[in-house]
Amino acid sequence: MKMMDIGEVAERTGVPPSTLRYYEEIGLIRSFGRHGLRRQFEPDVLLRLSLIALGKTAGFSLVEIAAMFRRDGQLDLPRAELHAKADELQRQMVDLRVLRDALRHVADCPAPSHLECPSFRKLMKAASRTRSPRKLPAKART
Amino acid sequence: MKMMDIGEVAERTGVPPSTLRYYEEIGLIRSFGRHGLRRQFEPDVLLRLSLIALGKTAGFSLVEIAAMFRRDGQLDLPRAELHAKADELQRQMVDLRVLRDALRHVADCPAPSHLECPSFRKLMKAASRTRSPRKLPAKART
DNA sequence: GCTTGACCTCAAGTTGGCTTGAAGTCGTAG
DNA sequence: CTACGACTTCAAGCCAACTTGAGGTCAAGC
Numbered sequence: 001m002k003m004m005d006i007g008e009v010a011e012r013t014g015v016p017p018s019t020l021r022y023y024e025e026i027g028l029i030r031s032f033g034r035h036g037l038r039r040q041f042e043p044d045v046l047l048r049l050s051l052i053a054l055g056k057t058a059g060f061s062l063v064e065i066a067a068m069f070r071r072d073g074q075l076d077l078p079r080a081e082l083h084a085k086a087d088e089l090q091r092q093m094v095d096l097r098v099l100r101d102a103l104r105h106v107a108d109c110p111a112p113s114h115l116e117c118p119s120f121r122k123l124m125k126a127a128s129r130t131r132s133p134r135k136l137p138a139k140a141r142t
Numbered sequence: 143m144k145m146m147d148i149g150e151v152a153e154r155t156g157v158p159p160s161t162l163r164y165y166e167e168i169g170l171i172r173s174f175g176r177h178g179l180r181r182q183f184e185p186d187v188l189l190r191l192s193l194i195a196l197g198k199t200a201g202f203s204l205v206e207i208a209a210m211f212r213r214d215g216q217l218d219l220p221r222a223e224l225h226a227k228a229d230e231l232q233r234q235m236v237d238l239r240v241l242r243d244a245l246r247h248v249a250d251c252p253a254p255s256h257l258e259c260p261s262f263r264k265l266m267k268a269a270s271r272t273r274s275p276r277k278l279p280a281k282a283r284t
Numbered sequence: 285g286c287t288t289g290a291c292c293t294c295a296a297g298t299t300g301g302c303t304t305g306a307a308g309t310c311g312t313a314g
Numbered sequence: 315c316t317a318c319g320a321c322t323t324c325a326a327g328c329c330a331a332c333t334t335g336a337g338g339t340c341a342a343g344c
Binding site for chain 1: 196199200217221225227228231232235239242244245246248249250255
């Protein structure tokens with residue numbers, strides 16, 4: 001039962017204390033009582049934070065992620081939704097490929113104006129067919 | 143010189159008038175004078191909006207996109223940067239593939255608890271190595 | 285027993301990309 | 315000529331996911 005202070009959790013996960021408090025506030029994680037004022041976290045929380053990170057990377061909102069945990073901490077993953085998500089990622093990959101090719105073309109095309117280059121226009125058209133992209137959550141740590 | 147009202151532009155691009163006004167406000171598009179109060183847009187703007195959409199799909203912010211246009215409407219993209227961007231997209235694709243596979247596994251794995259499934263844990267680890275994901279801008283119109 | 289510094293709360297602020305609402309203008313079809 | 319409806323402005327609101335700041339608490343090491 002080695003409990004951790006919020007600072008230790010932060011250090012071990014890279015998730016800042018303010019965020020951990022926020023996560024607790026919205027019910028995404030739980031602390032196990034206090035030591036004085038201080039929240040005490042069970043080691044459990046580390047795994048849970050990994051799962052949260054995974055979910056975020058996949059483009060789920062915090063609310064969606066919260067819904068995937070059962071009260072016992074087990075995952076309760078909506079299979080159909082996961083498949084949908086995987087398919088969405090697949091489409092995103094296709095879009096990215098088109099885009100990547102477009103950028104590469106633009107970088108190498110000798111045409112005086114990209115806007116007049118037929119193959120660029122074609123690539124653009126392909127790209128404009130893309131599905132509404134879901135937000136891949138940011139936090140590019142700049 | 144067939145000018146368009148904002149409504150026509152909206153209809154032809156799917157971008158709502160409020161957004162078009164917002165884009166003009168931040169200098170992302172321009173209108174060519176007014177007819178009475180009404181903005182008049184040149185057909186040009188349609189192409190420009192396609193490019194903007196393309197940029198958004200690639201994960202560029204509106205500010206970044208704005209920086210890619212020269213005053214004459216031409217694109218101004220340094221080759222090196224474009225290649226870098228393309229490479230970034232490539233990495234993003236790889237990350238997405240890992241994630242997609244992880245999701246598919248989770249959706250289909252018969253293990254009683256994902257947390258105990260070795261291959262899930264492995265996928266999680268792989269996913270947690272992913273680069274900082276670029277924001278694919280959202281606003282899936284729900 | 286006192287200082288220290290890691291924690292605490294709560295409210296408010298931030299960012300990006302828009303949307304909404306109220307109140308006003310104006311070209312055109314009838 | 316008048317009504318209509320498509321436009322206009324401007325300020326404010328919204329959302330997610332946090333962060334920041336002010337002011338307070340408290341356990342542990344000296």
